[in-house]
Structure formats: C-alpha cells, structure tokens
Amino acid sequence: MPNIKIVTDSTAGLTTKEIENFNITVLPLTVSLNGEEWVPDENMDYEGFIDQMEAAKELPRTSQPAIGKMVEALENLTADGSSVIVISLTEKLSGTVTTFQQAADMVSGDVTVVDSKFISRALAFQVIEAGEMAKAGATKEAILERVKFIQEHTKLFIVVLNLDNLAKGGRIGKMTSAIGHLLSIKLIAELGEGGLEAKAKVRSEKQIIKFFNSHFEGVTENVKYIDMMHAMNNELSEKVANSIKVIKPQIKEIPQFFVDPIIATHAGKGAVAVMYCTE
16 A cells, blocks of 8 residues: 655644644745745744734735745655645635646656645644544545545634735725724635635624624534634634633633734734634
C-alpha cells in the first residue's frame, strides 16, 4: 500500500504541533503591504500587520504559491512512490486550488487535489482528519471520503465590524460602507457555495451574541471541531465563545487563533470568525 502524504496552504492556520504530528506539507500564501512581504506562520507579528493595514490607503496584495514551487514540492513528495492529497482553500476566495491542479498535472506521481470549500480552521478540520488517517495507514479512497464528510458538515461564520476593507476590495460599494459606518452596522456572513453570503446585519455586541445563541440552539448534532479566530478582537471572540459554551455545555473549550492575514485583508480589524464541524 502506497504511503499517503497531505499538503495544504498556509490559510489553514495549522499549528507547528499539528504540522509535525501529521507530517503535513504547508505551502504559504503571502501578503505584501507597504513593500514588505508577510508570510503567515506562528512567528508572524499579526498585530503589527493589522495595525499597518489599517493605516494604509490601499489593501495588502495577496499572492498564492508560485506554480514552480508547487511542482517542486509535489515531485519531491511523490518521488518515493507516495500518493499525495492536496487540500486547498476554496476557489471562491483564491485561485490557489486551480494552480495546485495545474501543478499536479505536471507531475508524474499520484496527486489528488481537493477544493476544501473553506478557509482557515474550517480548512484545517479536513487537513487534520486527513493527516490523522494517513498516519494510521488509511487508503486514499477512505481519506477522500472522510474529507468530503467533514466538508459537508462544516460551517464558517464571520463577523465584520468595519466595512471599509470590503469596500476597498470591491465586494461592497463605498456608499454601502459609508452607510454602515453611519448606522454602526456590523455584518455577519457565512461562507457557502456562492462565497460569502450575508446572514444578518446587526448594530451591537448583544445582537452578535444573540445571533450565535440562536444558531447553536438549532445545532442538534455532536460538535466534533470548533475554533474561533479574530483580528485583534479577543474580547468579543471570548464573549461569543463563552456564550456558545453555555448553549452547548458539552463543548468545554473553544481554541482562539489570530485570523489569517488573507482573511484580515478582506474582513478588516476587529473581525471575528466561528467555524465548527458536526457528526
């Protein structure tokens, strides 16, 4: 039985421990801001990045891994006869998965590319599950089936407190952003098949917490994974997490992460994301 190796991109937000434990190869997406290139990892100064981003007139420029580096990595990983499963962030937010597929087509070894349909720790759920199964000696087919299950049972919500970056990126109009400021509107969106879809427009922390309380009251399945991310807004993130744990007392801990700079570029300072998987 061939060895299975797992590859993903840096937007998954994997910890060093997770990468080492499951021998996962991570290819980074980079962000350029004020002439400086930022590479997401545990040593990155996320707070410094967000502060600089807020002060800049233009949004940071995001770059996917070069196809040459993808080809080189895949050739090295398959050189010993191993099969490779690449799990990438959704094509709704980046062309990375398409470039991975182009790279895979240039490699003679066995490479399967999966569009995770997600980003951030919602992507990580699939990668971690695949890594754990590969380590245990599961077949490629079994891993792909399980990854699809995780994908179909995952949800990701993001709370955007400041609409400026969405306006700068052309995802909403400048007039909408201005009205949002005037009315103190905060957007709650879900990452779905069509990309980011607005679910609610609220004006207070209380309404944000009420939204998630109502949502999790309707979740009847067991929550296998749940993580939260924030862009320098640990206070709100913890409040939402504590509220969820009251609704779902079986959830003892909700890990908190800094939001990936790719997400921060679009969602702006103060954004909070909730992602979970049920089974």
